[in-house]
Amino acid sequence: xxxTTTFSPKRLVMIITMTVFSFSSMTTAFxxxxxxxxxxxxxxxxxxxxxxxxxxxxxxxVYKNHIGGLYQWLAEHLSExxxxxxxxxxxxxxxIWMISLFMKLWIPSSILLFGQxxxxxxxxxPYFSTPVLIGLLxxxxxxxxxxxxxxxxxxxxxxxxxxxxxxxxxxxxxxGSNLWLWLNHQGAILPNxxxxxxxxxxxxxxxxxxxxxxxxxxxxxxxxxGLDTIASLVxxxxxxKTRFPKLLILSSILVVTCYFLGILLxxxxxxxxxxxxNSSIHLGNLMYELMENLGISVGHSLALSxxxxxxxxxxxxxxxxxTLLLSYISLLSTIFYLPIRTLVEGTPKHYWHPRLxxxxxxxxxxxxxxxxxxxxxxxILGISFGSKYVVLLYNQLTLMTxxxxxxxxLLVALAYPAxxxxxxxxxxxxxxxxxxxxxxxxxxxxxxxxTLAIGFQLYxxxxxxxxLQSLTLLVGPLLFALIGYLLYQRFHKxxxxxxxxx
Numbered sequence: 001x002x003x004t005t006t007f008s009p010k011r012l013v014m015i016i017t018m019t020v021f022s023f024s025s026m027t028t029a030f031x032x033x034x035x036x037x038x039x040x041x042x043x044x045x046x047x048x049x050x051x052x053x054x055x056x057x058x059x060x061x062v063y064k065n066h067i068g069g070l071y072q073w074l075a076e077h078l079s080e081x082x083x084x085x086x087x088x089x090x091x092x093x094x095x096i097w098m099i100s101l102f103m104k105l106w107i108p109s110s111i112l113l114f115g116q117x118x119x120x121x122x123x124x125x126p127y128f129s130t131p132v133l134i135g136l137l138x139x140x141x142x143x144x145x146x147x148x149x150x151x152x153x154x155x156x157x158x159x160x161x162x163x164x165x166x167x168x169x170x171x172x173x174x175x176g177s178n179l180w181l182w183l184n185h186q187g188a189i190l191p192n193x194x195x196x197x198x199x200x201x202x203x204x205x206x207x208x209x210x211x212x213x214x215x216x217x218x219x220x221x222x223x224x225x226g227l228d229t230i231a232s233l234v235x236x237x238x239x240x241k242t243r244f245p246k247l248l249i250l251s252s253i254l255v256v257t258c259y260f261l262g263i264l265l266x267x268x269x270x271x272x273x274x275x276x277x278n279s280s281i282h283l284g285n286l287m288y289e290l291m292e293n294l295g296i297s298v299g300h301s302l303a304l305s306x307x308x309x310x311x312x313x314x315x316x317x318x319x320x321x322x323t324l325l326l327s328y329i330s331l332l333s334t335i336f337y338l339p340i341r342t343l344v345e346g347t348p349k350h351y352w353h354p355r356l357x358x359x360x361x362x363x364x365x366x367x368x369x370x371x372x373x374x375x376x377x378x379x380i381l382g383i384s385f386g387s388k389y390v391v392l393l394y395n396q397l398t399l400m401t402x403x404x405x406x407x408x409x410l411l412v413a414l415a416y417p418a419x420x421x422x423x424x425x426x427x428x429x430x431x432x433x434x435x436x437x438x439x440x441x442x443x444x445x446x447x448x449x450x451t452l453a454i455g456f457q458l459y460x461x462x463x464x465x466x467x468l469q470s471l472t473l474l475v476g477p478l479l480f481a482l483i484g485y486l487l488y489q490r491f492h493k494x495x496x497x498x499x500x501x502x
Contacts, residue, residue: 007240009247011161016251017258018164019230019331023171023323025223026262027287033216034196034272037263040213044220045256048449051442052409053252055416056227057245058432060234062423064244068346069232069338070408077415077422081488084351086408087343088484089477090228093405094339095372096397098332099379102138102145105328111288111321115314135384139377141332146373149337152362156333163330166323171258173319174291177298178265184301189268196267214456221453224255228409232338245432266290269297287324291316336372337364344368351491400476403454407477410454413446 007015029037059073066072070090074083110118119134128136148155182189227248234244270293275281281289295316299309344356344365360366383394420439423431433439461469 007157009240009243011164012240012244013247013251013254014164014168015160016230016248017254018167019160019334020224020226020251021167021171021255021258022223023167023174023262023320024287025219026259027266027290028283029220029223029259030196030263030266030270031272031275031281031283031286031290032219034198035193035263035267036197037216037220038260040217040220041223041256041259041263043217044224044449047445048221049224049256050252051445052224052413053227053249054432054442055413055446056231057248058416058423059412059419060231060248061242061245061432062419062427064234064242066346067341069342070228070412071342071346073419074408074411074415077418078411080348081485082411084347084488084491085481085484086411087347088487089404089480090408091339091343092480093401094335095376096401097405098335099376099383099394100398101328101332102141102376102380103134103383105141105325105332106134106137108321108325108328112318112325115317117285131384135380138380138384142373142377142380145329145332145336146369149333150360150362150364150366150369152364153337156330156337159326159330159333163323163326166326170320170323171262173316174294175261175265177294178269181269181294181297181301182265185269188271192268192271195271195273198273214452215460218453218456221449223259227252228412229334229338232342233334249432269294288317288320291320337369340368340372341365348491350494396472397476400472400479402457402476403473404477404480406450406454407481410447410450413443413450416443416446 029041033040063069063072068075071083071087074086106119107117110116119130122130231248240247270290275290275293278289292313295313296309299312304312344352349357356368356371357365358367379394417436417440420431420433420436424434424436428434433442458470458473461467461473
């Protein structure tokens, strides 16, 4: 059974770019900081994203035929124990995130169908409260995702492509509409840019605290997330395996460009100060409100009737909801498969029961996927029907994964100098970075960026007197690492016993 998919270079670049780029992160950056977001995004791009993209590109270039991904990279350049614990941390963070995403699916679905978010309103159905209804629908979504993913990678690739196409159209529509407003309201550009430069503050002298500045820097770093997931696809890209590293670098540059163009064009066409004065706008509905206002502004500039203008704004809102819904579906399809594939198929054979590694006719580890689906459904069931203590437990688990997800990236950067030394000795012609010194500089840049991000995440709750949250953030990776360590010890004890018995 064929398990790879033929991607053209253009299609692969679009999929990588649109997987990493976040439209909601771009609109949030504009709303929170305006043009003042530029230095933070420049810093995040120069010291974290581009160096990390180079590291990932080099690892995928060498391990293009391996399915182990992150585990394989760390096992060969740090140790097998560290690699397994890191892969387990990575998987746990995605597992918790999947629960959240399945329950968030119904926000864009509601907006697409009804033009508003009904998930915050009371249910009109007897015996079914809104949380229970969302929970049951989310479990149905888990079952549909399990069925879809079990049919093979080709379907996942198709959804990734379709999601990328819709996100590309959404970006072009938003950038094109904003550019249209620039051309037709040139007198408003400078005042809007000035308002954006002040971050939408009516008092230009009011500055930000150091904590607020660091908070946004961390946000800028997280806006560039997703490379690790897409890099795990390298062995599935058919003829493009050898070109994948360079396409990854090109995609990274396009991601940075999209963020900068988006923030700049929104800043010139929208009065940020007036936007912030609207009390009905918050980060939860920001993206839809911006697109609605954009549709109304374009309608007015085209001299459309009130009904036509309202129709255009609704079209913008519904298309944004459709794009976000498909983005969620493609993301869920991808992370439902790739992390567990790395953890189960990418690790040595003796780690797991043979049944977990067993594949169906489509080349998918069906039993591992089934167990994962059942566990996610049980979590959703507990959150929907459980008491406030179950919800509190889930919220604490979500906090625990914040740092857990960053630690594997830190370890990949730590492994890079050893990888670079080995690469320059054995395959110098394939290296993007041709010196160990430059490799070490890139590694340190990423390590410092991630360490600052982790340190601030721990410090911010303490600065606000929330010691429990800071403790939860710290306990999370320690707890997951301990479980990973105990599993690793069990696997090796079982393996040693097998060899003694033999």
